[in-house]
Amino acid sequence: MSDDQLTGEPEATRATALGTAELAARTERLEPLYDAAVKTLFWGFRLGAVLLALGVVVALVKREPLEREADPIPEVIAMVRAGHASGIIDLAILWFMLTPVATVIVVAATFWRLGDRRYALLCLIVLAILGASVALALNR
C-alpha cells in the first residue's frame, strides 16, 4: 500500500502542505520585522497627524493664509521656530513623506539583526534610491 493510499491525500497536496508549513515558519521568523514596521508606520502617521492638526489650528487662530507652495526644506525649521502655521504644515507634510523612508531604515536594521544580510543590503539600495529624491528636494 502506498503512502498516498495510507494518508488519503495525493503526493502533490502533501508537497504543497509541507511547503506551506515551511513558508509559514519562515514568515513567523520575520515577526520582529513586522512589529517594527507597524510601530514605525503607526507612530509616523500619528505624529504627522498631530503636526498637521497643530498647523491648521495655528493658521485658524492667527488667521494666517497658507502658502501656495511648500517652503524649501532648509527654511522649514526656521519657519517652525518662528511659529508660522505654514512652517508647521510643511513639516507635517515632510513628516508624512519621511515615514516610509524611516520604515525602510527600520526594516533594513531588522533584516540585519535577523541575519538576513542579503535583504538588509537590498533595503539599503532602496534607501539610496529614495535618498536621491530627498537630496533633490534638499537642493531646491
Next chain:
Amino acid sequence: MDIVYSLEIGAVAAVAAILGSMLGLGGGVFLVPILTLFFGIDPKFAVGASAVVVVTNSVVGSTNHLRIRFTNPRLAMLLQIATATGAIAGALYGVLADPRVIYIVFGAVLVYAAVSMVVRSERHVTAPPPGAPDTLGLGAAFRDPAIRKEVGYIPINVGWGMGVGVGAGVISGMLGVGGGVVMVPAMNLLMRVPVKAAVGTSTFMVGMTSVATAFVFYSQGFIDPTLVVPAIVGVFLGGQIGSRLTRRIKAQRLALLFALILLYLGLSLLLRAFGIEMPGQA
C-alpha cells in the same frame, strides 16, 4: 486659510477616495483628473498633491496588511528597487513635461482601466506552485481568514515582475498614482502571488514609490499645502467610508457605472490635451 476652498477640495478628495477604495485603485486615479478638470488646477500641482496623499494612505493601509502578514517584505524590497527607480525617472520627466503629455498619458491610463474593468478576467492564483525553486528566498505564507487556512506561495518570474515594476514606477512618478493598479495584477498573474498577498505587498510598496515622486515634485515647488492638507484629510475619511461601503455593496455590481466614470474622465483628459473642454469643466 480659505475654509470654503479647503472644504471643497476635502470633499472632492473624499469622493475620489470612496470611488478608489471601492475599486481598489487608490484615490489618486480620481483625484488628479477631478482637480484638473473641475477646479482648473495645474496638473503638476495636482500630481504633487496626489503623490503626498498616496504616501499617507499607504502609511495607514500598510499597518493593517502588515499586522495580518499579507505583506511580503522581501518581495516588496526587491520590487521596490525597480519601482522607486522608475518613479524618480517618471517624476523627473513629469515635472518638466508639457501638461498636454500628462493629460494624454493619464487619459490613456484611465481609458485602459475603464475597458479592463468591463472585460476583467477573473483569473486569480490562490495556490503556490508546489516544489518551485526559491533561490531568492521570497516564499512566504499568510493565514487567509476567508478560508481559515495558511496559504503559502513562492513568487516566480521575478525578473519580469521587476521589469513591470519599472513601468509601474514611471507611470506612478509621472501621474502621482500609487502604481498598485499595475503591480497587483502583475504580482498575481505574472508572479503567481495570491491576490491578498499582492494587495498587501503593493500597499506597502506604493508608499515608498510615491515618496520618490513626492520629493521630486517638492524639489520643483509643485507641492501646494492648500491642496495637500484638505486632500489628506478628505482621502483619509473617504477611504474609511469606502472600505465600509465595499463590505456592504458588491463593487462588481457597480462596475459598469465606475467604468463609465473612468471613461468620462479619461476622454475629458484626452480632449483637454487638444484644448477641448467638456461642459461644466473649469
